[in-house]
Amino acid sequence: MNGGTHIVQEDLALYAMASLRGEDLTAVSAHLQSCAECREELKAVASDLTALGMSVDQQPVPEGARQHFMDSIRADVRPDSTARTVPAIISFAKRPAKTAWVPWAIAAALAVGAAGLSVKVNTLREQLREQSLLAVRSTEENVHSQRVLNLLMAPSAQRATLTATKTAVVPTGHAIYLADRGELIFQGSNLKSLPADKAYELWVIPANGSAPIPAGVFRPDKGGDASVVMPPLPPGIPAKAFAVTIERAEGSSMPMGPAVLSGAPTSGE
Numbered sequence: 001m002n003g004g005t006h007i008v009q010e011d012l013a014l015y016a017m018a019s020l021r022g023e024d025l026t027a028v029s030a031h032l033q034s035c036a037e038c039r040e041e042l043k044a045v046a047s048d049l050t051a052l053g054m055s056v057d058q059q060p061v062p063e064g065a066r067q068h069f070m071d072s073i074r075a076d077v078r079p080d081s082t083a084r085t086v087p088a089i090i091s092f093a094k095r096p097a098k099t100a101w102v103p104w105a106i107a108a109a110l111a112v113g114a115a116g117l118s119v120k121v122n123t124l125r126e127q128l129r130e131q132s133l134l135a136v137r138s139t140e141e142n143v144h145s146q147r148v149l150n151l152l153m154a155p156s157a158q159r160a161t162l163t164a165t166k167t168a169v170v171p172t173g174h175a176i177y178l179a180d181r182g183e184l185i186f187q188g189s190n191l192k193s194l195p196a197d198k199a200y201e202l203w204v205i206p207a208n209g210s211a212p213i214p215a216g217v218f219r220p221d222k223g224g225d226a227s228v229v230m231p232p233l234p235p236g237i238p239a240k241a242f243a244v245t246i247e248r249a250e251g252s253s254m255p256m257g258p259a260v261l262s263g264a265p266t267s268g269e
């Protein structure tokens with residue numbers, strides 16, 4: 001399709017992490033609808049993302065680690081790689097025929113902060129160097145990856161942008177939620193750091209008026225990024241809204257603290 005040009009892997013990574021916006025998102029979505037090859041590539045990207053998410057502790061990135069990591073990427077990146085270190089603008093570029101998936105592309109996307117996955121970067125580097133991500137994955141992980149991909153691609157998924165009403169640096173959150181399966185991906189950015197005895201907690205507000213459902217406790221990294229991927233949720237509960245509150249560090253079963261983000265879905269049913 002498109003005269004042999006395809007979506008570069010890094011943009012697929014951003015798409016898989018729901019970090020594309022506006023025209024970029026529209027362009028990638030349209031291409032994916034018509035290009036089986038890129039859909040396959042997206043599947044591989046989602047699989048690697050999931051492997052990262054499952055294999056790396058979700059901890060704040062140490063001070064300076066991100067820059068250190070980015071420097072190392074620039075030093076290590078191969079000339080024929082399609083990875084770019086600043087994935088700001090979407091681009092359709094010719095992809096080398098059936099290259100092995102480039103973990104650096106994912107790592108770069110993760111580290112840039114557009115993604116918001118909070119990882120121990122140094123640990124990740126070692127894992128990438130050992131190419132452990134290229135090892136054969138268990139069936140369980142593949143099933144999980146497929147579910148992540150299905151959620152991202154599902155036309156009936158509810159999608160919401162969560163925003164604060166009044167602050168200088170505006171925290172935002174993006175939620176993708178497939179009510180039928182109780183599957184959710186959330187990414188927050190510009191979140192203020194919290195004292196050690198506090199944490200953010202994500203909530204699904206059911207459309208049927210029942211009590212808010214806890215959907216994950218998280219803390220942002222130094223850059224204010226955070227994510228919640230596939231928290232355990234009951235299936236079959238459409239959301240009226242999503243919210244993030246500040247709770248005690250171990251989380252609450254009901255929202256007790258102040259709400260910092262909230263938003264209603266704009267699509268899906």
Ligand SMILES: [Zn+2]
Pocket residue numbers: 001005006007031035036037038
């Ligand atoms: Zn394509």
